[in-house]
Amino acid sequence: MEEVKPSAVEDKAAAEEAVEERVAQEKTEDSTAQNKETEEREVDVEREMEGEVEVVTPCPTESHGLQGTIKGHDLFGYVGIEAVLDQMRRKTMKAGFEFNIMVVGQSGLGKSTLVNTLFKSKVSRKSCSPNYEEKISKTVKLQSVSHVIEEKGVKMKLTVIDTPGFGDQINNENCWEPIVSYVNEQYERYLKEELYVNRKPRIPDTRVHCCVYFLPATGHWLRPIDVEFMKRLGKIVSIVPIIAKADTLTMEERQEFKQRIRQDLNANGIRVYPQTEYDEDPEDRILNDKIRENIPFAVVGTDKEHQVNGNKVLGRKTKWGIIEVENVAHCEFTNLRDLLIRSHLQDLKDVTHNIHYETFRVRRLNESNLTVHGGSVLCAQTMLFL
Ligand SMILES: Nc1nc2c(ncn2[C@@H]2O[C@H](COP(=O)(O)OP(=O)(O)OP(=O)(O)O)[C@@H](O)[C@H]2O)c(=O)[nH]1
Numbered sequence: 001m002e003e004v005k006p007s008a009v010e011d012k013a014a015a016e017e018a019v020e021e022r023v024a025q026e027k028t029e030d031s032t033a034q035n036k037e038t039e040e041r042e043v044d045v046e047r048e049m050e051g052e053v054e055v056v057t058p059c060p061t062e063s064h065g066l067q068g069t070i071k072g073h074d075l076f077g078y079v080g081i082e083a084v085l086d087q088m089r090r091k092t093m094k095a096g097f098e099f100n101i102m103v104v105g106q107s108g109l110g111k112s113t114l115v116n117t118l119f120k121s122k123v124s125r126k127s128c129s130p131n132y133e134e135k136i137s138k139t140v141k142l143q144s145v146s147h148v149i150e151e152k153g154v155k156m157k158l159t160v161i162d163t164p165g166f167g168d169q170i171n172n173e174n175c176w177e178p179i180v181s182y183v184n185e186q187y188e189r190y191l192k193e194e195l196y197v198n199r200k201p202r203i204p205d206t207r208v209h210c211c212v213y214f215l216p217a218t219g220h221w222l223r224p225i226d227v228e229f230m231k232r233l234g235k236i237v238s239i240v241p242i243i244a245k246a247d248t249l250t251m252e253e254r255q256e257f258k259q260r261i262r263q264d265l266n267a268n269g270i271r272v273y274p275q276t277e278y279d280e281d282p283e284d285r286i287l288n289d290k291i292r293e294n295i296p297f298a299v300v301g302t303d304k305e306h307q308v309n310g311n312k313v314l315g316r317k318t319k320w321g322i323i324e325v326e327n328v329a330h331c332e333f334t335n336l337r338d339l340l341i342r343s344h345l346q347d348l349k350d351v352t353h354n355i356h357y358e359t360f361r362v363r364r365l366n367e368s369n370l371t372v373h374g375g376s377v378l379c380a381q382t383m384l385f386l
């Protein structure tokens, strides 16, 4: 049996005591450190509240002075930038917007009917009214009628500028002149408003955003009056040529006529909307190329509804059946409506402002020998009023 020496027992007891002492000391040190840390954190919070400490949030991308794009997945959480679209939508809905459309073509080509079909309301008065007083004169005299159309809370002030009498005279020489003058007068008006020192928060916009030119469905080619009109007006306004009363042509005649018109437009250097040079990006180009390949749209207008297979459709009833205006197999009315309202309305306004009005503005300011440096804008305004 092994003998336990007293000294060994004493040693063990002493060692155990030392361990216990060290653990106790460590515990005390730990709690002191914890207390210190807590105290320090409290001081930080206090200083932060007093604005003394700058809290720096780590940045996911270092830009080093270069412009970078921080995409949604790089953000720490939802910021809400996309809500700006709702804000813009709400503002536009409150303020509404203006759209001014001009219709040009010989009497009886269906201008009023087509505008009423486009906006599904009586926005253009038909001239074949039995009331003599209401009969429109047969000289080129421009008439503009405005209506506020509201759909799903969005208000649009639509102005239809009619040109009764265009091309109706025996001598149609210079019959486009009143129309050119009207378009330029609206630019002039806008320019004057822009040059005021105290401008209106919103300048009333009477500029022609689109000119729909009605070609009679002759099946031949462009007439000299069509060429002359579109050549001149194409430089100052967005022109959309259409074949009116297309129900009078067979499908083959329609295709041939369209082809011939496109050739004539090219041969005469006529610029119609949408112009290739104003396409903003490749996506725009693809969409607009499809439109360009298909112009002028062969359309049919009506203000009557008929029953077809139990559904009410806009159409023209003949002895042989109903020509459905909104049926793509019957005519290209929906292509025209899509272009003017559903896909390109804002672009038509942008092209008017950024291209046509801008060209006019530069020319007018140059003509008046004006500069727009600093205070000389006032001088521009004074001179334009003289
Ligand atoms: N076949 C056919 N007739 C149409 C079409 N659109 C209109 N019409 C008819 O053509 C006639 C003249 O239509 P309007 O819309 O008054 O023609 P407009 O060009 O406004 O005539 P003005 O105001 O005199 O310049 C009316 O009897 C219409 O019903 C169409 O697409 N096809």
Ligand SMILES: [Mg+2]
Binding pocket: 111, 112, 113, 125, 126, 127, 162
């Ligand atoms: Mg009319």
